[in-house]
Amino acid sequence: xxxxxxxxxxxxISMDRFIAISYPFFYKxxxxxxxxxFLIFLTWLIAMLSAIPYLGFSQIHRTLIYPYNYSHCIERxxxx
Numbered sequence: 001x002x003x004x005x006x007x008x009x010x011x012x013i014s015m016d017r018f019i020a021i022s023y024p025f026f027y028k029x030x031x032x033x034x035x036x037x038f039l040i041f042l043t044w045l046i047a048m049l050s051a052i053p054y055l056g057f058s059q060i061h062r063t064l065i066y067p068y069n070y071s072h073c074i075e076r077x078x079x080x
Contacts, residue, residue: 005047012039 016036020027 004050005044008043008046009040012043 016031016039020031
């Protein structure tokens, strides 16, 4: 999640600097603290939403690889 947030943050900073250099008069009249705060919030929201599929991935992966509980087989092997 933090990697996605870092990449998106760098992207937003680069675009901000690009617009500031390419269109200085537009930037001076349209860039506000509220818009910057919104972009920061949006960056973290996208990063968190992109992490949702990974929250349950380890359990799904374990279920797909080992669909049955083999712990009783391991216990029997140890008791020999």
